[in-house]
Amino acid sequence: MDQHRTHPVHPSQPRTDVRLIFPDGSIYAAPLGTALEDFVTAWQAAATCSPPVTAVAIGEVIYELSHKPERDAEVVPLDLGHIDGMRIYKRSLSLVLVAAAHNLFPESFISIDHSVTANGFFCEVGGRAPLSTQEVEALDMEMHRLVQADMPIVRKRIPLEQAVSTFAAQGYQDKLRVLRFHHSPELDVYELDGIVDSFYGHMVTRTGCLQRFRLHHHESGFTLTFPLSEDPNRFPDETDFPKLMHQFREGHRWLATVGAENVGDLNAAIEDGSIRELILTAEALHERRIAEIATQIAEREGVRIVFISGPSSSGKTTFAKRLGIQLGANGLRSFAVSLDDYFVERELTPRDEAGQLDFEAFEAIDHALFTQDMSRLLAGETVTLPRYDFLTGRRVAGPHIALSPGMVLLVEGLHGLNPNLLHGVPRNALFKVYVSPLSQLNIDHHNYVPTSDGRLVRRIVRDALSRGYTAEQTIERWHSVRRGERRYIFPYQEEADVMFNSGLAYEMSVLKPLAEPLLLRCDHGSPAALESRRLLTLLSFFLPIATELVPDNSILREFIGGSIFEHLRLVGSSRT
Known part of the structure; x- marks a missing residue:
């Protein structure tokens, strides 16, 4: 050993600062006790980054900007281009909306009912008549006043008894029903301008960063619209979706009919034993609607092709088979065709921006062959349909079929509503159905649950059961699936002749015990970890329901297994 070598090791004192490494490699140091907000402000100033940062991710955990890190870490600022950053932005503006409405209309309450396609929420006011155009404008001004004042949004942890008394005093009966099943002695709440509320997710620390939003009056309510995640300086084009909005309203009526308008109502039904009746009522509403659609098809002269389309995990396959049975009850036979x-x-x-195969792309379908086969079938010819082999990536010969008079084709697929899919066939020969779960049960009036969350949980359970995928694999693929929906499905929703709401008020309680073990297995260091934690938090609000209570013809069986339709093929055509 070299006796003359100088060693760099020397005694030291405990460090009094903390260092954070940002995605661009820059390192910022500050004394212990410095909030993340100060680090982010310094980083944004140097990086000339303008979109508001709503929180910071460290590993698999999201921290609000009020958090004071105690050790060095690599951090990811969450702005509006990040899905969690946008969620926090929307959630925080929801609190601003609630506070502004309380200031102007103290005897009423705000209900955030559902999403709208143009990146926003549809809201209503309860306890009084719907707001007028002038009142919505006043509400918009009051929200902007709260934002311009850069008021603090303060997070507190209070005893559950205090939360109950506070919400009772504010008239939040829906929150009291949810808190009946809250097992912790404490509850995290947020306070803004004297209003105390519970939101199940992170918030910004001050209102000043919430500059970008719009309120628009509608006949029965109003929309709160947010900027585009891909360009926070722009808002989506204002487009009316009358058929979709009607289905959302009908979905809320269905929830009222089954007696479960929020998670607290559902949990109460599970607890008191009335859940069987709730399940059967929800399933009866589905059956009645499918029968109505079948009758419309049977009564419309000349319909030969029924297109069934909708986003991923909507239950299109089971819906198609149940519709085929109902068509049979109307004297029509049907044959199922898959666009896949x-x-x-x-x-x-085609490949997407990341170089991955993009099966959601419109160009992934051989439109010319599809048009040729459909035209020949409608002309009375016998056609050999293709079957796509997903292992080889090639089409092989499928069944030889011919349509007899009075028979219809049920075509299920992603692009069924796209008017460019099929050419040369009269529109009156086509009937288009949009299928999607449009009545996702919300936690309470202020905590809206996206329908896409319900579909993702459905898909996680189904992929594990039938495809052997981990929850991690399904979550990592979900971004691409959602991108395809926004590009290829949602723009054509209003092309549908009818819409079918495939949501079931009770489904999250059935999916809960199946999904939770899958989500808990997610690798803590994977990109799916944040989403896994968020979904586990959502599922924690629901009491479980045994799968044995789900009827074997339910759309939910498509995802949990045990469907009576699993091996049923609609082959009501003439085959050769």
Whole structure:
């Protein structure tokens, strides 16, 4: 050993600062006790980053900007371009809306009912008549006043008894029903301008960063619209979706009919034993609606092709089979065709921005072959339909079929509503159905649960059961799936002749015990960890329901297994 070597090791004192490493490699240091907000402000100033940062991710955990880190870490600022950053932005503006409405209309309450396609929420006011156009304008001004004042949004942890008394005094009966099943002796709440509320997710620390929003009056309520995540300086184009909005309203009526307008109502039904009746009522509403759609098809002269489309995990396959049975009850026979069988050869499949095969793209379908086959069938010819082999990525010969008079084709697929899919066929020969779960049960009036969350939980359970995928794999694929929906499905929703709400008020309680073990297995260091934790938090509000209570013809069976339709094929055509 070299006796003359100088060693760099020397005694030291405990450090009094903390260092954070940002995604661009920059390192910022500050004394212990410095809030994340100060680090982010310094980083934004140097990086000339303008979109508001709503929180920070450290590993798999999201921290509000009031958090004071105690050790060095690599951090990811969450702005509006990040899905969690946008969620926090929307949630925080929801609190601003609640506070502004309380200031102007103290005897009423705000209900955030559901999303709208144009990146916003549809809201109503309860306890009084709907707001007028002038009142919505006044509400908008009051929200902007709270934002311009840069008021603090203070997070507190208070005893559960205090939360109950506070919410009772504010008239939040829906929150009291949820808190009946809250097992912790404490509850995290947020306070803004004298209003105390519970939101199940993170918030910004001050209102000043919430500059970008719009309020628009509607006949029965109003919309709160947010900027685009891809360009926070722009808002989505204002577009009316009358058919979709009607289905959302009908979905709320369904929830009222079954007696479960929020999670507290559902949990109460589970607890008091009335859940069987609730389940059967929800399923009866589905059956009645499917029968109505079948009758419309049977009574519309000349319908030969029924397109069934909708976003992922909507239950399209089971819906198609149940519709086929109901068509049979109306004297019509049907044959099921999957658009997936018209995928182009694997080497011709387009790729997305990341270079991955994009099966959601419109160009992934061989439109010319599909148009040719449908036209020949409608002309009375016998056609050999293709079958797509997902292992080889090639089409092979499928069944030889011919349509007899009075028969219809049920075509299920992502692009069924796209008017460019099929050419040369009269519109009156087509009937288009949009299928999606549009009545997701909210936690309470202020804590809206996106329908996409319900679909993701459905898909996680189904993928594990039937495809052997981990929850991590499904979550990591979900972004691409959602991108495809926004591009190829949602723009054509209003092309549908009818819409079917495939949501069930009780489904999250059935999915809960199946999904939770899958989510708990997610690798803590994976990109899916944040989403896994968020979904586990959502599921924690629901009491479980045994799968044995779910009828075997339910759309939910498509995801949990045990469907009576699993091996049923609609083959009511003439086959050769």
